[in-house]
Amino acid sequence: MTLRAVLVPLAALVIFGLLWELLVWANGWPNYKMASPSDLWPAFWKFRWLFLEYGWDTLWRTVVGLLVAVIFGVGLGMIMGFSRLMRDALYPLLVGFNAIPKATVVPIIALLFVGQHDMNTILIAFLISFFPIAVSVSIGLSTLEPEYRDILRSLGASNLTIFWKIALPKTLPEFFGALKVAVTLAFIGTNLMEIVEPHGRGLGHLFDSGKISxxxxxxxxxxxxxxxxxxxxxxxxxxxxxxxxxxxxxxxx
Amino acid sequence: MTNLIEIKGVRHAYKTQDGPLPVLDGLDVSVPEGGFVAVVGPSGCGKSTLTRLIAGLMKPDEGEVRLHGDLVKGPKSTVGMAFQNPVLLEWRTILKNVMLPLEIVPNRLSAREKEDRARELLALVGLEGFEEKRPSELSGGMRQRASLCRAIVHKPEVLILDEPFGALDAFTREDLWQTMLKVKEREPFTGVLITHDLRESIFLADQVVVLSGRPARTQYVMDVHLGAERTLDDLYTPETAEALNTLRHQIQIAQGRAPEVAA
Known part of the structure; x- marks a missing residue:
């Protein structure tokens, strides 16, 4: 069962690689039109140290951005989940903010904090990924059935106890659903900053130098x-x- | 003799966008210690409001709700509740669900004693062997049994049952009625049962209170003729048929006074 769980996705990966190779070979495309998987190994090997170093840059910036998004998103979600007033007040603002393409925010951030590359990159990763977390937590909390609350309140439980024992665990599935979306978004954010405002670090920079050379x-x-x-x-x-x-x-x- | 639960002249209105919506208008219910009162009435007549008042989850606009002669001012841990929706916590096992009140209500039980208490109750309602299952693995009737255990695990004086068997099929429901009587015998409590099922009210309670349509007032009170030892056969005697008929007639009157409106 576990062997199957590993083998099936692995086989799919191999088949995908072969089809890609075949596509490039059948069309006779030169590698400046589309590189084939067999061209990639030499590239990886040649820049292996840069891949490790820049890969680490991109990874830690993404993770830190995501962690900030989790803290901020959960906090915002709690405020909106528990207060009807705050929900009505903040939703349009949040949706509007989320609708702004983050590529346009990159130069603004880069100008705002000139030279703070790590912070800029983390900031974009955070800005792009906190929205689904905040929305899912607020929905999870605001849709808590009143009976759950009544059961605990009738026993004399405080609001904190109710949150800890019921609201928080009940919201976890929604939270993780959102986190799966947020984790890929945070990657997009990190690379957006690294590519649009290159500053000599991260995989985005390596991509950009590949383009230039x-x-x-x-x-x-x-x-x-x-x-x-x-x-x-x-x-x-x-x-x-x-x-x-x-x-x-x-x-x- | 003082009653354990004493509700007198309670009036209450909810604030809505279309102005105040009166739900209770002169409600009187009293339950002696160890008694079991069933409250029936047209749907939307404010029966659930009554449970929230007794549990101290809200205060009435007018009138008084007393437990042991003391005005109810807020939630008291001497009350247990079970609803139509069993509201079990999906992330806990059945055993841990039943133990939940013991984590909140102050008590001197050790972890071991808490667990023993929960296991004892689960066995009493026929859930032995399901302690480590999750709620999603149980049938509706079994979930309701677990919910009942949770409502009484901290030995509340007052047990409030808000249509606990309403969503179950007829046979499961009759099984649970019998379980309920067994529980009452082993774990004495003073009960208030909200229900739509007249047979249920007669089978379980010593007294049936009929509420009028909204805004609800106490319209009719009937003492149940059945003794402490009850079987399902008692529901098919001429006396029971007559009592059911009287109640049905009273419900029709209640519905006539204020035709049902969507809540």
Whole structure:
């Protein structure tokens, strides 16, 4: 069962790679039109140290941005979930903010905090990813059935106890659902900053230098590296979900 | 003799966008210690408001709600509640669900004693062997049994049942009625049962209170003729048929006074 769980996705990956290779080969495309998987290994090998170093930059900035998004998003979600007034007040503001393409925010942030590259990158990763978390937490809290509250309140429980024992655990499945979306969004945010305002660090910068030096296999190799890191982080979230909200998954009977 | 629950002249109106909506208008209910009163009435007549008043979750605009002669000012841990929706916590096992009140109500029980108490009750209602299951793995009737255990685990003086069997099929419901009587015998409490089912009210309670349509007042009170030992056969005697008929007639009067409106 567990072997199957590993083999099936792995086989799908291999088949995808082969089809890609075939597509490039059948069309006779040169690698400046589309690099094939067999071109990627040399690119990876040639820049292996840069991949490790820049990959780490991108990874930690994304994770920190995501953590800030979780703290801020959960806080905002709690405020909107418990107060009708705050929900009515903040929703339009939040939706409007989320509708702004973040690529347009990048130069603003870059000008606002000139030279603070780490902070700028983390900021964009955070700004792009907190929205789904805030919305899901607020919906989770505001849709708590009144009977749940009554059961605890009739026993004399404080609001804090009600939050801790019921509201928080009950919202966890929604929270993790949103976190899965947020984790990929945070990656987009980090790379947006690294590519649009290059400052010599991160995989986004490596992609940009590939573009400048017309090293197309390198550009594709960066994309693959980003995809792999995205998969890694996503499954970290899935593992956390299994631990903290595994009860929400019904056994297939 | 003083009653454990004493509700006198209670009036209450909810504030809505279309102005105040009176739900209770002169409600009198008294339940002696160890008694079990069923409250029936047309739907939307304010029966659930009554449960919230007794539980101290809200205060009436007028009139008084007393437990042991003391005015109810807020939630008291001497009250247990069960609703139509069993509201079990999906992330806890059945055992941990039943133990929840013991985590909140101050008590001197050790962790071991809390668990023993919960296990004892689960066995009493026929849920032995399901302690480690999650609520989603249980049937509706079993979930309701667990909910009942949770309502009485902290030995409340007053048990409030708000249509607890309303969503169950007829056979499961009759099973639960019998479980309820067994629980009452082993774990004495003073009960208020809100229900739509007249047979249920007669089978479980010593007294049936009929409320009028909204705004509700006490319209009719009937003492149940059945003794402490009851079987389902008692529901098919001429005396019971007559009592049911009287109640049905009273409900029709209640509905006539204020035709049902969507709540």
């Amino acid at each position: 017309a090293d197309y296999p390198l550009m594709f190799a960066v994309l693959i590296a980003l995809a792999l890191m995205g998969i890694l982080l996503y499954y970290v979230v899935v593992a956390l979900e299994k631990i903290f909200a595994g009860w929400a998954e019904r056994s297939p009977t």
